[in-house]
Amino acid sequence: MTIRFDDRVAIVTGAGNGLGRVHALQLAARGAKVVINDFGGSRDGSGSSTEAALAVVEEIRQAGGTAIANGANVADYEQVQALVRQTVEAFGRVDILINNAGILRDKSFTKMDMADIHAVINVHLMGSINCTKAVWDLMREQNYGRVLMTTSAAGMFGNFGQANYGAAKMALVGLMNMLAIEGVKNNIRVNTLAPMAATRMTEDVMPAELLAASRPEQVSPGALLLVSEDAPSKLVLGAGAGVFSAIRMEETAPIYIGGADLTPEDIQAQLARITDWNTAGPRNDANEQVKLFIDTAMKGIKGV
Incomplete structure (x- = not known):
């Protein structure tokens, strides 16, 4: 049976580039109305611009889909609340939230400033908490919701120089574990994607041959499955280069x-x-x- 998202409204954070952009394009291609959230910062989180989000909105509209842009910083709860208000005013509901926004500030722990730790945790962990909290009651009232976290092998298995990123990414698995249990009675399913993809985040750490084979287009179908009507709940899905796995504690x-x-x-x-x-x-x-x-x-x- 074909997975469709007709009449569903999705918010995708960090959707101006990379994985988030492809998540959004694929959702829109299957009928979803999509809110393209992107703060427009660089890979380390500095700067801001709505240009990337607007470009993705235009791509979706040119393909016959429906989308709007939003430049909220997911680390700012007031901005996130405004994002959700904008979504409801435009489309009437929120069915799907994909927490994808992220930044990197990689250094060995001894060289890592506290500012680097707070910045990464604020975007990855608190950004996901902020966005999920802002849509949670809406989803409960609708008796329908699909929430996707984004983790990483760095958090689940470890990687040198990413203590801030790894701590945030492992915490998101814990957040999923809690919310998947709390969401059951209101038909809210919560899952986590562990992607390996060629994006701004990974372009300088992966071999050229693997980069060519690891397009986001080979990861996003996993994200769409995890936010579909018949999605499982409390699943961590590894995805990359057309390869998929299930990961558990x-x-x-x-x-x-x-x-x-x-x-x-x-x-x-x-x-x-x-x-x-x-x-x-x-x-x-x-x-x-x-x-x-x-x-x-x-x-x-x-x-x-």
């Missing part, structure tokens, strides 16, 4: 070691068992993880 089977005289040496002696990843599995929520610990502890205490 896992935990090994809990081992009871405890007792009144528990020592660090007792834990060290069992570390191979504790870190046996052959026993690992996902946890649907925090309650499931806690229950496993309680059950394991009670069996250990009773000597079962």
Whole structure:
């Protein structure tokens, strides 16, 4: 069945260039009315301009679609609220939010200024929180919403020189975990995209051959799936160069070691068992993880 977005209204942040632009173009091509949000800053977040957003709006209109531009800084909650008001005034509702806006200020942690840390976290993490918070009650009232976060391998697995970026990107997975649970009763589904794509962000860190094969057009279809009517929820989808994966947090089977005289040496002696990843599995929520610990502890205490 063809995935369509007719009568759906989507906000895409950071949509003036790169992945966000292609997300927006593909949504519009499938019937969505799209708000092109872009602060218009450079890769490190400096400067601002609405030219990029307006150019994408023109592309969509030339192709027969419907779009408007917005220059809000996602790190500023008042500007984000104005963005949502503009969207509702123009189109009457908000069905889809793609949190894509981002900046980079890469340095080793020892050389990283606090300003670099705050700036990156404010755009990636707080920007996503601001935009999601601004549409959340609307989506609850509509009993429909699709929210997409954008994470990165740097956050989930680590990368030298990106402590600020990685911290923000991993936090977005945690935000998804919470909101996917809270959104269930109001048909709000929340997912996360982990893209690898040739954009301004990656143009100087990827080999030329891979850059040519890693166009955003090979990532955005994953984003569209994750904000579609039949989307899953609480999924982290890896995407790049036509390659896709599912990524999840896992935990090994809990081992009871405890007792009144528990020592660090007792834990060290069992570390191979504790870190046996052959026993690992996902946890649907925090309650499931806690229950496993309680059950394991009670069996250990009773000597079962």
